[in-house]
Amino acid sequence: MKNVIFAGVGGQGVILASKILMEAAKNAGYGIKESEVHGMAQRGGSVDCHVRYGEKVYSPLIGKGHADYIVSLEILESMRKLDYLALDGTLIVSIEQINPAPVTVGTMKYPADLEEWIKSNVKNYKIVNTENAVKEVGSRKAMNIVMLGVLSKYLEFSMAEWETAIKNTVKDKFFDMNMKAFNAGRAF
Amino acid sequence: MSKKVLLGNEAIARGAYEAGCHVAAAYPGTPSTEILETIARDYRDIKSQWSPNEKVALEVVAGASIAGARALAAMKHVGLNVAADPLFTFSYTGVNGGMVIINADDPGAWSSQNEQDNRHFARAAKVPMIEPSGPAEAKEFVKLAFDISEQFDRPVIVRITTRIAHSQEIVELGEKKDVPVREFIRDPKKYVMIPAHARPRHKFIEEQLVKLKEYSNKSDLNRIEKGTTRRGIICNGVAYNYVKEVCPDDWVLKIGFIWPLPDDMIREFAGLVDEIIVVEELDPFIEEYVKAMGIKVRGKDIVPLLGELTPEIVDEALNKNRPLNSVPDYRNEIPGRPPQLCPGCPHAFVFEVLKKLDLHVNGDIGCYTLGVLPPYSAMHSQGCMGASIGMNLGFEKAHGPEMAAKSIAVIGDSTFIHSGITALIDLVYNKGTGTVLILDNRITAMTGHQDNPSTGKTLMGEDAYEIDLEQLVRAVGVKRVITVDPKNIEEFEKVVREEIAVREPSVIISLRKCVLIKN
Numbered sequence: 001m002k003n004v005i006f007a008g009v010g011g012q013g014v015i016l017a018s019k020i021l022m023e024a025a026k027n028a029g030y031g032i033k034e035s036e037v038h039g040m041a042q043r044g045g046s047v048d049c050h051v052r053y054g055e056k057v058y059s060p061l062i063g064k065g066h067a068d069y070i071v072s073l074e075i076l077e078s079m080r081k082l083d084y085l086a087l088d089g090t091l092i093v094s095i096e097q098i099n100p101a102p103v104t105v106g107t108m109k110y111p112a113d114l115e116e117w118i119k120s121n122v123k124n125y126k127i128v129n130t131e132n133a134v135k136e137v138g139s140r141k142a143m144n145i146v147m148l149g150v151l152s153k154y155l156e157f158s159m160a161e162w163e164t165a166i167k168n169t170v171k172d173k174f175f176d177m178n179m180k181a182f183n184a185g186r187a188f
Numbered sequence: 189m190s191k192k193v194l195l196g197n198e199a200i201a202r203g204a205y206e207a208g209c210h211v212a213a214a215y216p217g218t219p220s221t222e223i224l225e226t227i228a229r230d231y232r233d234i235k236s237q238w239s240p241n242e243k244v245a246l247e248v249v250a251g252a253s254i255a256g257a258r259a260l261a262a263m264k265h266v267g268l269n270v271a272a273d274p275l276f277t278f279s280y281t282g283v284n285g286g287m288v289i290i291n292a293d294d295p296g297a298w299s300s301q302n303e304q305d306n307r308h309f310a311r312a313a314k315v316p317m318i319e320p321s322g323p324a325e326a327k328e329f330v331k332l333a334f335d336i337s338e339q340f341d342r343p344v345i346v347r348i349t350t351r352i353a354h355s356q357e358i359v360e361l362g363e364k365k366d367v368p369v370r371e372f373i374r375d376p377k378k379y380v381m382i383p384a385h386a387r388p389r390h391k392f393i394e395e396q397l398v399k400l401k402e403y404s405n406k407s408d409l410n411r412i413e414k415g416t417t418r419r420g421i422i423c424n425g426v427a428y429n430y431v432k433e434v435c436p437d438d439w440v441l442k443i444g445f446i447w448p449l450p451d452d453m454i455r456e457f458a459g460l461v462d463e464i465i466v467v468e469e470l471d472p473f474i475e476e477y478v479k480a481m482g483i484k485v486r487g488k489d490i491v492p493l494l495g496e497l498t499p500e501i502v503d504e505a506l507n508k509n510r511p512l513n514s515v516p517d518y519r520n521e522i523p524g525r526p527p528q529l530c531p532g533c534p535h536a537f538v539f540e541v542l543k544k545l546d547l548h549v550n551g552d553i554g555c556y557t558l559g560v561l562p563p564y565s566a567m568h569s570q571g572c573m574g575a576s577i578g579m580n581l582g583f584e585k586a587h588g589p590e591m592a593a594k595s596i597a598v599i600g601d602s603t604f605i606h607s608g609i610t611a612l613i614d615l616v617y618n619k620g621t622g623t624v625l626i627l628d629n630r631i632t633a634m635t636g637h638q639d640n641p642s643t644g645k646t647l648m649g650e651d652a653y654e655i656d657l658e659q660l661v662r663a664v665g666v667k668r669v670i671t672v673d674p675k676n677i678e679e680f681e682k683v684v685r686e687e688i689a690v691r692e693p694s695v696i697i698s699l700r701k702c703v704l705i706k707n
Contacts, residue, residue, distance in 0.1 A: 009525065010527070019193075022193050022356060023193065026191070026193055026358055031357075031358065032193060032356070032357055032358055033322070033355060033356070033357050033429075034193075034355055034356040034357070035351055035354065035355040035356075036195075036354050036355070036356070037298065037354065038218055038219060038221075038222075038299070038354050038636070043527035043528055043529070043530065043555065043558065044525075044527055044528040044530065045525055045526060045527035045528070046525040057357075058428075058429040058430075058432040058433045059426075059429040059430050059432075059433045059499050060322070060351055060355035060356075060357070060426065060429065061351065061430075061498050061499055062499070063433075063434075063498065063499035063500040063503065063511065064498075064500040064511035065500070065511040065512035065513065065514065066499075076522065076523070076525075077525070079518055079522050080522065082515040082518075083511065083513060083515070085514050085515055086512075086514060087512060087514045088514075089514065100523045100524065100525035100526075101524075101525065101526055101528050101561070101562065101563075102523040102524060102562075103523050105562055105563045107562070108521070108523040109523075110523065111518075111520060111522065111523075117518060121515055121516055121518075122515055123514065
């Protein structure tokens with residue numbers, strides 16, 4: 001059984017990233033459960049997707065302390081999810097910063113020490129700077145797929161399986177761009 | 189047959205299709221919206237529509253059912269409050285073609301104003317209710333609901349929660365069953381509920397409930413799963429999954445037939461174990477029922493009453509396990525990330541002005557409810573769909589016309605059509621002098637951009653008459669109607685100042701498209 005949480009800000013595309021992972025898991029013959037957030041929270045709020053796959057999966061939610069991987073598309077959002085990380089779980093996080101409302105209006109500060117803090121407090125982590133990757137791909141929106149590419153190095157699916165999963169999930173005209181983003185992620 | 193990963197709501201739409209459903213109607217509401225969106229997108233043989241509100245949606249569906257079609261209405265939990273009136277009386281008339289109501293509760297109030305537990309509606313309206321534990325079951329339950337509806341002459345409610353609606357799993361796709369639309373045979377004793385007809389129908393539905401209890405007792409929607417301990421867990425809906433995960437060795441009575449509950453099976457289960465715990469989200473609905481049967485159970489003394497359950501909450505309640513913390517707590521406070529109005533949102537201009545004028549704002553339900561949060565903090569009371577206008581009149585009735593000069597009702601275009609128009613009639617009829625601000629952004633935005641009677645398109649994508657809000661408002665007797673673009677902020681402020689000062693009802697239509705509408 002594998003438990004993966006995708007975290008980010010509404011609009012960053014955590015649902016698409018989790019869809020591709022589910023497609024890969026389904027094609028590999030696993031049972032799948034996933035849980036996602038719709039509605040009000042999507043208006044620029046914190047969002048997450050829980051994806052679980054294995055022989056027999058019951059719960060669509062991952063219990064706290066049970067996530068094998070947390071993939072966060074924004075560094076502050078990773079902090080809200082850390083209590084889900086399993087003892088030997090891995091945090092994969094982009095250093096991307098998106099200011100939340102309390103920071104924009106000036107009532108709070110965006111914590112400056114998150115990267116350092118993660119390095120000294122999280123056992124297994126991979127911190128990536130996706131800036132150049134998304135520039136190369138030509139779309140900031142592809143950051144979710146770059147991060148999926150980073151995750152893919154830790155999972156059991158072959159490159160061909162990922163390619164099929166992406167092909168089956170995204171629109172044809174975006175396939176090449178998404179593959180480029182995915183490969184950029186794998187290069188980290 | 190092929191397999192597909194489907195969202196709970198997509199699986200329900202698929203179930204309606206496979207059941208040969210003919211007509212579907214809804215008003216959008218998280219977490220139920222995608223059901224009708226999927227039907228309109230993927231299953232075009234079903235005549236699907238957005239109705240102005242849930243009451244009308246259910247009435248259309250009841251009409252279609254009585255006329256002989258298989259028909260489905262979908263709504264969120266608070267939507268069933270709006271549709272409660274038709275629910276309680278169409279329970280009396282019963283059905284002709286199968287009639288199914290999908291009711292989506294929202295434990296945790298992820299996108300709602302409350303956490304009501306709509307299982308109570310089934311009991312109160314005396315209609316059967318079934319509840320799946322995941323998307324694959326949801327599809328099968330919808331098909332069965334149509335059959336139960338026709339077999340027992342009852343509307344049937346399929347209850348889901350957010351974690352069923354918005355979770356995905358692999359679903360096996362089945363074939364569509366072709367069901368002809370039945371003939372409508374006039375039968376006023378069944379279909380016209382004057383008191384003389386209602387009394388015998390009441391007897392009939394009580395008799396049907398007895399038969400349904402027998403059915404529930406035998407139904408494989410309820411099942412006992414063997415354990416190796418002496419402890420038994422009764423659970424339903426998504427909670428079943430958490431129980432299976434954290435208590436794999438306990439006996440389980442999975443309840444899929446929520447109403448009527450299976451008495452015989454509950455008694456049998458009680459005989460198999462030494463202690464019983466009921467694990468259910470929200471109210472102690474099953475727990476109190478089982479207790480009333482004289483069976484000793486535990487439930488809400490250890491399982492939380494508030495919010496949604498999670499695997500770790502159930503683990504702690506049942507096994508006293510605390511989640512393992514692999515990472516220490518971060519030392520400082522992490523800034524929250526509440527949902528926000530989008531950059532460039534027309535509502536933002538409106539709330540800037542309302543804040544500046546320091547008006548008492550009676551708000552309503554939509555994206556603009558976010559006006560209550562910083563940086564605007566410009567909404568002061570709000571209740572349910574359409575409440576703003578009536579509440580604003582109530583403020584005036586309580587404090588006199590001076591209050592009308594210091595307050596304003598704020599309501600979106602879709603919400604105004606849903607249930608604001610009747611309150612506006614009240615404002616005129618009962619001599620209020622208040623001001624109503626209709627935020628017309630040309631879409632039902634909050635739930636993800638659905639069409640409504642003022643957008644000129646139907647759910648199925650056809651052109652429709654685009655309701656003229658100005659004309660509508662004038663027709664109920666409002667003489668002062670001004671349409672203004674809120675981005676023209678000085679002009680907008682001037683109009684608001686003028687209209688609140690005037691001692692007669694006025695409506696300001698703040699017209700600017702939602703920034704997310706693509707052209």
